[in-house]
Amino acid sequence: MSKINVCCIFGGVSTEHKVSLSSATTVLTNIDREKYEPIMLGITTSGRWLLYRGPVENIATGEWERGDEFLTEAWISPSRNEKCIYTADGEKLPVDVVFPAVHGTNCEDGTLQGLLTLSGIPYVGSDCESSAICMDKAATKTILQTCNIPMAKAVVATRTEIKSDIKNLIAKCESLEYPMFVKPARTGSSIGVFKVRSGDELADALSEACVFDKKVLVEEYIRGAEIEVAVMGNEEPQASICGEIDPGSDFYDYDTKYVNDRASYYIPARIDEKSSDKVREYALEIYKTLGCRGLARIDFFVGERIIFNEINTLPGFTSISMFPRLFMHSGMTISDIIDRLITLALAQNN
Ligand SMILES: Nc1ncnc2c1ncn2[C@@H]1O[C@H](COP(=O)(O)OP(=O)(O)O)[C@@H](O)[C@H]1O
Ligand SMILES: [Mg+2]
Known part of the structure; x- marks a missing residue:
């Protein structure tokens, strides 16, 4: 039986680029190579898509994107009739399933899932709508x-409100009582998350959090x-x-x-x-x-x-991440988990 071509996407423009490099390394070192043929597609922090044919060990260090010998500019075709990656050299690599080993903005938020849905290629994880929500x-x-x-009570603020009407906003938040948590609506890895204990700290945290997102949550402390x-x-x-x-x-x-x-x-x-x-x-x-x-x-x-x-x-998938470890506790290996995720992806019709 021929192998299933799995395109593992890694990197990405999000603040979780580095975590993704570790997640992808876990996927690529543990995927069953008797059954699956991995294709490595890296996205740089500036958003370049590169087909990578070098050693897996050079991914986590960031080394993969230095030196051209293993790299070719490449893209997933949005055409449902193709189901492939095109390279700048004119190659066409058929893809059976995509494993997005990426996290955060443009990776986990429905953006990439939108492109993959257009491509007609099955992919691991939630669809565009669910990912975005x-x-x-x-x-x-x-x-x-x-x-x-049950959830923490929260006030949702926009960047415009934070910049133009901070006093009113702080008054609105104070019903939550200090300490409070301030967090951008759409980041991860605790980036832009602050615990605040006073009005002044709240004002500073709101200004900092809205650098990361134009929507910010203020939550009661739990x-x-x-x-x-x-x-x-x-x-x-x-x-x-x-x-x-x-x-x-x-x-x-x-x-x-x-x-x-x-x-x-x-x-x-x-x-x-x-x-x-x-x-x-x-x-x-x-x-x-x-x-x-x-x-x-x-x-x-x-x-x-x-x-x-x-x-x-798309939770962290490094060897120390909770997601794999929780299922490994019940006797699965990382290879079993990867196999299960790919099987679930192939069972979907986009
Ligand atoms: N309402 C809250 N009460 C207490 N701690 C919180 C609250 N919200 C966030 N935290 C703390 O901040 C961390 C990061 O916040 P979280 O909402 O999980 O954002 P992220 O997506 O960045 O992980 C949490 O793991 C927790 O330690
Ligand atoms: Mg969290």
Whole structure:
């Protein structure tokens, strides 16, 4: 039987470019090469699409895009009749399925999914609409209100309001009480996320957050353990066990995620069985309500109450990421997870 051509897209213009390089490395080193033929398609931080034929080891370091010998400018054709990558050298490489090992802006927010939908090539993960909604923390909250999922109270502000009417805005937010969290609606990796304890801090945080997005959320502070659940599937999704992150710092900020080693991870989470069952039940309800498919990681706070925090439709897929680790706990290998995700993608009709 001939192999299935899997185009692994990595890099991208988002602030999570580097995380993507690690996610792609995990995919490319663990994919079953007896069954799948990987094609590596990298996107630079400036948005160039390059077919890469060099060693996988050079992806995580960023080395892959230096030196031309392994690189050819290339693009996925939007034509449904082609289902291929065209290179600048005039080559045509047929693609059976795309594995987007990318995160954040233009990668996880429906943009790339729109192009892939046009191309007619099946792809791992949620479609254009669901990706766009899940990327937007304000839109996600609006939709989940329809199914009574408990969430932090929030005020949504636009960049225009922040720039023109900050006093009024602060007055509106103060009903949430300090400390509060300020976050751009559509970033990840805690970029532009601030915990604020006064009006002055709130004003500064709003100005900084709106650099990253023209829509910003101000949320009440939620006390509780940070609990994450991985979900895989299309019409009949399955939830993993719960994992827990103890940031070991004030909150789970960028440095705690990627720079220092302060965070501790617990699989399974240190919560009672009843809470864990409830979190998993909410996770499946959220996944279905938001129209997800393939995979997602859904994050909660668990304290006195269980509160939904956010959903990631293309969660980190590095060897230390929660998404693979949660399913590995139930006996799957990373190769099994990749195989399952590709199988789920191939079962979809775009
Ligand atoms: N309302 C909140 N209450 C308490 N902590 C929060 C709240 N919102 C965010 N945080 C903290 O900030 C981190 C990043 O926020 P999150 O909403 O998950 O954004 P991102 O998409 O950047 O991961 C969370 O993991 C948590 O530590
Ligand atoms: Mg988060």
